[in-house]
Amino acid sequence: MKIKLKFLTLTFISLFFSKLVFAETAPGFNSWDDVVKAADGGQVNVYMWGGSDAINGFVDDFYGVPLKEKYNITLNRVPLKGTVDAVNQVLSEKEAGVTGDNGNIDLIWINGENFWTLKQANLLYGPFAAGLPNSEFVAWDNPAVNLDFGRPVEGMESPWSSAQFHFMYDSARNNYDDMPRSYAELSNWIAENPGRFTYIRPGKGGFVGTRFVKQIFFELSGGHAQWVGPFNQELYDKWAPEVWKLLNSWEKDLWRGGETYPKDNAEMHSLFANGEVDLDFTQSPRGAGPTNTAGTTPPTSRAFAFYENMIGDFNYWAIPYNAPNKAAALVYANLVLEPELQAAQVQPANGFCCGWGISTAKVTDAAGKAAIAEAQNNLGDAAEDQDILAKALVSDIAAEYQDLIEADWEANVLLK
Amino acid sequence: MGGERLKIILSLTPPLLIIFTLFFGGIFYGFLQSLGYQPAIGKYEINFSAYYNVMFSERYAKLFWTGLGLNLWVSFASTFLAAVFALFGALAIRKTFFAKTICNFIYSLNLPMPHLVVAVGIIFVFSQSGLLARFASQIGLIGSPGDFPVLVKDKYGLGIILAYIWKEAAFFFIILMSVLQSLGENFEELAQSLGANRWQRFRYVILPLVMPNLFSASIIVFAFSFGAYEVPALLGVIYPQMLPVMAFEFFLNPDLNARSEGMALSIIIAIIVMILVVFYFWLTQAKIRKD
Amino acid sequence: MNNNLKKINIYAIYLGAIILILPLIAFFINAFSFRWFYPQVIPKELSLQAWVRLKLIPKPGQRTFEGFIELWASNPAVIKALLNSLSIGFLVTIVSIIIALPAARVLGLLNFRFKKLIIFIMVSPTILPPIAFVLGLNINFISWGFSGNYFGVCLVHLVPIMPYVVLTMTGIFANYNPDFEHQARTLGANKTRTFLLITLPAIAPGMVVAALFAFLVSWSQYLLTFLIGAGKVMTLPLLVFSTASSGNPALTAAISIIFIFPAILILFFTSKFVSGESGATSGFGKI
Numbered sequence: 001m002k003i004k005l006k007f008l009t010l011t012f013i014s015l016f017f018s019k020l021v022f023a024e025t026a027p028g029f030n031s032w033d034d035v036v037k038a039a040d041g042g043q044v045n046v047y048m049w050g051g052s053d054a055i056n057g058f059v060d061d062f063y064g065v066p067l068k069e070k071y072n073i074t075l076n077r078v079p080l081k082g083t084v085d086a087v088n089q090v091l092s093e094k095e096a097g098v099t100g101d102n103g104n105i106d107l108i109w110i111n112g113e114n115f116w117t118l119k120q121a122n123l124l125y126g127p128f129a130a131g132l133p134n135s136e137f138v139a140w141d142n143p144a145v146n147l148d149f150g151r152p153v154e155g156m157e158s159p160w161s162s163a164q165f166h167f168m169y170d171s172a173r174n175n176y177d178d179m180p181r182s183y184a185e186l187s188n189w190i191a192e193n194p195g196r197f198t199y200i201r202p203g204k205g206g207f208v209g210t211r212f213v214k215q216i217f218f219e220l221s222g223g224h225a226q227w228v229g230p231f232n233q234e235l236y237d238k239w240a241p242e243v244w245k246l247l248n249s250w251e252k253d254l255w256r257g258g259e260t261y262p263k264d265n266a267e268m269h270s271l272f273a274n275g276e277v278d279l280d281f282t283q284s285p286r287g288a289g290p291t292n293t294a295g296t297t298p299p300t301s302r303a304f305a306f307y308e309n310m311i312g313d314f315n316y317w318a319i320p321y322n323a324p325n326k327a328a329a330l331v332y333a334n335l336v337l338e339p340e341l342q343a344a345q346v347q348p349a350n351g352f353c354c355g356w357g358i359s360t361a362k363v364t365d366a367a368g369k370a371a372i373a374e375a376q377n378n379l380g381d382a383a384e385d386q387d388i389l390a391k392a393l394v395s396d397i398a399a400e401y402q403d404l405i406e407a408d409w410e411a412n413v414l415l416k
Numbered sequence: 417m418g419g420e421r422l423k424i425i426l427s428l429t430p431p432l433l434i435i436f437t438l439f440f441g442g443i444f445y446g447f448l449q450s451l452g453y454q455p456a457i458g459k460y461e462i463n464f465s466a467y468y469n470v471m472f473s474e475r476y477a478k479l480f481w482t483g484l485g486l487n488l489w490v491s492f493a494s495t496f497l498a499a500v501f502a503l504f505g506a507l508a509i510r511k512t513f514f515a516k517t518i519c520n521f522i523y524s525l526n527l528p529m530p531h532l533v534v535a536v537g538i539i540f541v542f543s544q545s546g547l548l549a550r551f552a553s554q555i556g557l558i559g560s561p562g563d564f565p566v567l568v569k570d571k572y573g574l575g576i577i578l579a580y581i582w583k584e585a586a587f588f589f590i591i592l593m594s595v596l597q598s599l600g601e602n603f604e605e606l607a608q609s610l611g612a613n614r615w616q617r618f619r620y621v622i623l624p625l626v627m628p629n630l631f632s633a634s635i636i637v638f639a640f641s642f643g644a645y646e647v648p649a650l651l652g653v654i655y656p657q658m659l660p661v662m663a664f665e666f667f668l669n670p671d672l673n674a675r676s677e678g679m680a681l682s683i684i685i686a687i688i689v690m691i692l693v694v695f696y697f698w699l700t701q702a703k704i705r706k707d
Numbered sequence: 708m709n710n711n712l713k714k715i716n717i718y719a720i721y722l723g724a725i726i727l728i729l730p731l732i733a734f735f736i737n738a739f740s741f742r743w744f745y746p747q748v749i750p751k752e753l754s755l756q757a758w759v760r761l762k763l764i765p766k767p768g769q770r771t772f773e774g775f776i777e778l779w780a781s782n783p784a785v786i787k788a789l790l791n792s793l794s795i796g797f798l799v800t801i802v803s804i805i806i807a808l809p810a811a812r813v814l815g816l817l818n819f820r821f822k823k824l825i826i827f828i829m830v831s832p833t834i835l836p837p838i839a840f841v842l843g844l845n846i847n848f849i850s851w852g853f854s855g856n857y858f859g860v861c862l863v864h865l866v867p868i869m870p871y872v873v874l875t876m877t878g879i880f881a882n883y884n885p886d887f888e889h890q891a892r893t894l895g896a897n898k899t900r901t902f903l904l905i906t907l908p909a910i911a912p913g914m915v916v917a918a919l920f921a922f923l924v925s926w927s928q929y930l931l932t933f934l935i936g937a938g939k940v941m942t943l944p945l946l947v948f949s950t951a952s953s954g955n956p957a958l959t960a961a962i963s964i965i966f967i968f969p970a971i972l973i974l975f976f977t978s979k980f981v982s983g984e985s986g987a988t989s990g991f992g993k994i
Binding site: 420421423424426427428430431432434435436438439440441442443444445446447448449505508509513514515518519521522523524525526527528529530531532533534535536537538539540541545546547548549550551553554561582635636639640642643644645646649650660663664667678679682683685686689690693 | 716717719720721723724727728729730731732733734737744745746747748806807809810812813814817819825828829831832833834835836837838839840841842843844846847862863865866869873923926927929930944947948951952956959960963966967970971973974975
């Protein structure tokens with residue numbers, strides 16, 4: 001009995017101390033209760049790429065309502081043409097000396113280069129990700145999660161969802177079996193179907209197009225493995241000319257003879273839906289599901305993937321150093337990791353296009369498990385075989401490649 | 417007299433304050449930044465390298481000069497064509513005919529329409545899968561969207577020109593209608609009784625009368641179309657790109673050095689507009705005096 | 708002289724009118740259809756889904772009076788943007804007229820040195836592109852704390868509006884006879900009464916035109932609001948632009964219809980003012 005009491009006391013003391021030592025849930029907040037209290041009655045300014053009205057609608061419906069009802073927080077979603085606009089805004093505020101809680105942005109939907117720009121310049125608030133209660137569902141030990149384009153996350157951003165590049169076709173126009181399964185096959189397909197293919201211009205707002213070009217590097221160079229790790233200029237210089245050669249060889253058979261390219265995925269969807277081109281890109285593990293639901297692609301649209309080199313990644317929420325409502329931002333970043341909401345985001349009927357941000361195996365409560373199981377059964381027939389996707393999955397590569405590819409593509413393909 | 421002077425100064429100060437602090441202040445600060453003067457990131461030296469980069473560096477020269485060409489072409493073409501269409505519309509519509517009031521209203525309809533909406537409307541109607549292409553396919557003129565001519569998001573800026581014609585023709589139309597209405601028919605009747613034919617009446621009677629208004633309206637249209645962002649951003653292609661779009665993209669670049677280039681480009685645009693407007697003004701004044 | 712047109716010319720006018728109105732037709736079809744793809748001319752699926760997505764019409768089954776009230780009270784983004792656009796427009800219109808009134812009176816009635824130069828300075832924002840000043844102004848506004856708030860957006864809207872209001876009202880005062888004021892004053896009316904009874908009725912029609920221009924210029928402002936508002940002040944043009952690039956034509960069309968409705972309304976009620984005063988109409992060139 002005595003021992004037990006002593007043990008209890010010790011536990012309490014150590015708990016007490018641990019609370020003192022590791023006191024902060026996130027910088028400025030001692031406990032999650034503090035966070036929720038501070039956030040009550042406020043607003044949260046969420047800056048996110050607004051190019052998909054399906055995602056916009058999902059955020060408004062699935063996050064706006066519980067934020068208001070459970071936490072009394074008003075969601076102010078600010079649609080951006082590119083995430084870089086928000087990065088730029090934070091940089092401008094830094095330049096103008098706006099500090100403390102006086103900025104404009106509370107949260108940015110972010111990953112890759114934009115994250116790295118802000119993290120490197122010390123313009124982010126944190127580390128906060130591990131302090132979120134729902135952080136327990138995140139697979140922090142997985143390098144795909146704790147590295148973002150090869151760069152350490154270190155708690156400065158918290159995951160939301162995942163995505164993987166692959167393609168869409170219209171089953172009313174083409175057969176699944178006739179679809180190309182590699183860039184080599186795609187080259188033939190383009191030659192046989194002149195004018196029926198284009199790709200998104202690599203550049204601002206067109207990261208999907210950059211991804212499409214990155215994957216060519218992987219295939220031509222014989223595999224993705226050598227591209228993992230820090231940026232390698234020599235490797236890039238060795239393969240870049242080959243890639244530009246291939247892309248230029250397609251040009252005459254592309255949509256409009258390669259005179260121009262769609263700027264973003266929205267433009268590409270519209271070309272595809274109106275029958276101007278036959279293939280489309282998707283980032284959603286649910287394939288054509290989200291756009292079919294939104295009515296921006298024909299209901300007969302389906303998905304297919306190459307057998308190799310399909311880039312997948314996680315995307316995150318980050319909080320700028322001068323966010324005006326940091327507590328509300330933390331509540332939001334935590335809310336999006338709720339297993340039920342995660343289960344909602346993967347279902348095509350709800351319109352959001354991306355995949356899980358949490359590791360479903362870590363969810364133990366009954367309600368969460370049921371929601372996850374139901375979501376898994378609701379994939380829909382517009383999705384590609386999940387095994388093919390999983391086998392083709394490769395991680396994205398160092399952020400430097402992105403800028404380089406975009407600038408060089410412009411010089412060597414567009415302006416050539 | 418001193419009281420009046422004070423009154424003049426006091427009355428003019430508020431609007432001038434706004435123009436000077438916000439407008440010229442903004443231009444001045446933009447100019448400083450274009451010279452690389454950015455105290456916030458510890459850059460105090462002044463140089464013209466941003467201007468050099470935009471106009472002559474290997475990376476941007478081609479974009480800049482093609483963009484400038486496109487800018488000149490789009491602004492001249494849309495100003496000229498909008499004025500011509502409006503002139504013929506106004507000349508025809510001032511006569512009486514069935515449903516004249518409705519037509520008059522429709523011809524003025526685009527006047528209060530925001531440019532942004534006109535641009536969206538042009539996409540809906542003229543794109544390769546737009547309303548006209550669908551009509552064409554329905555009557556068997558074209559098979560697939562690719563058969564329809566490229567009128568929107570094309571490298572010659574046709575879509576941009578169309579949008580400006582749509583919008584500015586209404587502007588010219590209203591101005592012309594009010595001039596023509598105030599003139600009445602007397603001049604023409606006089607000319608006709610003196611034996612002038614249709615063309616002569618147009619060339620020597622109507623045209624000189626409407627010219628001053630047409631000229632001043634076209635300065636506004638030209639300057640606007642040269643520096644506007646929304647329409648080319650929605651209807652343009654990625655190359656060649658009109659200069660305001662290019663400037664704005666520079667500005668949105670997270671690399672702070674690109675800011676200087678964005679500012680430099682917007683200053684260049686302003687200078688070109690100013691030169692062209694002064695030249696145009698000089699030209700038209702000389703012409704009006706000659707006539 | 709024959710006042711009637713030849714048949715062929717009349718047909719040309721009708722054709723022109725139809726072509727001019729095509730975009731409007733496309734807006735309405737798009738806004739009320741679903742999956743309206745090439746080559747359909749008539750949509751196969753009519754639908755209110757765009758309006759439901761915008762939260763302007765409740766989901767099927769909830770379309771009762773209470774349903775509408777509840778939905779609109781939940782403050783959907785479109786209504787928020789609409790209210791912002793309207794209130795900013797009204798505010799800057801009133802402020803610009805108050806500021807411009809004394810200046811226009813002086814410019815219209817008096818002659819003094821540098822008058823031409825001052826007029827030239829006042830109209831310079833109509834010639835030089837907004838991008839030239841707003842990029843530089845942006846940083847200043849951020850450091851003054853005007854960025855990302857309502858006040859800053861109103862302030863920057865004054866720049867493109869000021870020239871038109873000043874010019875239009877200068878034109879009015881140029882044709883205005885101040886002797887009546889003098890008479891009223893000698894008859895014992897005080898300053899306020901003179902203004903209300905003599906000055907205001909005389910300049911009212913022109914002021915209405917100036918106010919409409921001011922409102923429309925503010926109403927259609929994209930770039931200035933985007934940069935100075937830093938995304939926090941959401942207005943209709945911003946919403947139209949971002950929706951137009953998000954690839955859902957039905958949504959874009961629906962928002963556009965809301966966006967153009969007040970503009971057309973204004974044209975409808977003012978066509979008699981507008982066609983009468985050519986000097987005043989120049990304001991539209993910038994919208």
